[in-house]
Amino acid sequence: MTTAPPEEGWQRLHPATIIKELGALAWALVAAIIFDFDEPDLPWTDAGPEAVIAVGVFGFATLRYLFTAYRITDQSLELRRGVLVKSFQSMPRDRIQSVGTHTGLIGRFVGVTTIVVSAADTEDIQLSFVSEEAAAGLRRILEQRRAEASPEMEGERRPLASLDSGRLLTFGLTETGLVPAVLVLVASIVVVFAFGWIFAPLSVGWVIVWPVLRTFSLVGFGSWIQGDRVLVQAGLLSRRRSESPLGRIQAVQVSRPPLRRLIGMETVSIVTGDIGSSSESAQIAGTIAPLETIGTWRSLCETLVGRVDVAETSLEPSSRHTIRRMITRGSVILALPVAGLAVTMSRLGWPLWALGIVAAISLTILVLYARARWRVLGWSVDDRHLLVRRGVMLRRLIVVPVHKVQDVTIRKTLFQRRLGIATVEVDTAGTMLSGRVMAIDLETERAADLAERLTAVAARVALPDGV
């Protein structure tokens, strides 16, 4: 049993929280209306049991509001809640990975906001709702310890990146998901004219929703560096704001989807160690520069994680054997569909040479892809950073500060062993990168050297406070 925390400093949330609690209990009112409990023998039901239930629900929502409180002590942020089942959550302040705010439509109307505080390896603490002034105060207090440590850095806000309407449009148009979505929509419109089936566009219209939503979530995007934090703000209807301490950045990821690469642009994101990242906070907290000229990642990276000496131009290539491995793997994967096609074609009475052409084209594409993949794959390491590049279509560049490496695995499949190559997998506390930081198909000795070097540096650097 832990001792009960002393009873001072607790603060209630904003009274508008009751509206939210009512929303969560709305099912009880709906049920009361649907089941219509009128009972002629019981005089009190004349007033309508719905009214009684409504009063009960309002009372319970108020109780939930009254029983929820938070406080900030020197060491931690604490939240207690619950009328019947009590819960107590405590998060050490020096473990906080990011502090985000999210203001929905109701919130903007009433002037309240939701604060989400994330730390590595623990559940997020969500305070909804608090008034906007209280939110600003809370953010300041939560970051105060760091500000005290480096007061000269506090205050000045240096812009990192922004997104005006023209660039936002370019971002949207170069989203990978958008092109297939538009193609599907165009195909469905063709179906309307060809077959007169007017519902075709309606049934496939949803495919366009995701890329459009993602683009909309970046309206009014801006990112800044203030003191030792990176701030990101975006959103049109519901506005989000997030803060992450620079020291908590596990990796910087640069992605270049095909269309964006074509116009010479890239997207830069940071990966922090919070595990409770919802899709929206992952998108917004992560992206710090949605659309920049290719190569800008380097200066952004230096602002975020210090001097970077590893360069994309001097990447070490993977072993050429990776081409052979890719062709073999691709052939095994292609064998089944080609066999299926052969059976279908022979049933339809098509000549066998047509199948030969299909197989030859598939194999040519495979060989070209394997060679392109070898040219893209690369890695580079020094005592400060590991840089890896991969992805023929969606090209990704990941920079990991070596002191953020948690553990390293060398993996060799049966075929890799025959070719004398191995893959080095690097694990950090960044959840979004789990299993994605890899130097693929290096010669076995180089793989062993890389793994040894990474673990040796990681072992030498003492673990900083937090992760």
Next chain:
Amino acid sequence: MTVESIPLRPLGRDALAVRRTRVVLETVAGTAVAAGVAIALWTWTDLPIPIWSPFVLVVVAAAFAWWWVGVDHSRWAWRLTSDQFEVRRGVLVRRVHLVPRSRIQNVTTTAGPLQRRFGVLTLTVHTAGARTPNVSVEDLDAGHAEAIRRRLGLT
């Protein structure tokens, strides 16, 4: 680059014994299922499948498992050096896990009834890495596991 003179240690004979005992127990369970299938085939179907075929399948699978357990056992190895914990394993896909000692957040040991009977346990090492559990050694000699925990200063 660290030059390590500490040799890799294989899993002990007890690990092989506990794994082969598992194979025997699974074979007994498999035989019971095979008997059920055989009775069902015999009673409800006219399929031209010999009644002994499920038992042959169980025997073949058990023989393969007996052999595989031996091969897999020989691939496991570990060592704890001054600055890292290393585990090697895998037959088809071989893995070498390297965990810097300064990154270890937690060491957990678990032992089932069979493992306790043979004096072995499963040792799991956690770091703050997102892929969890980060490294685990199955059927490690209890004495060695205790020594690892002591050397990591976690007991």
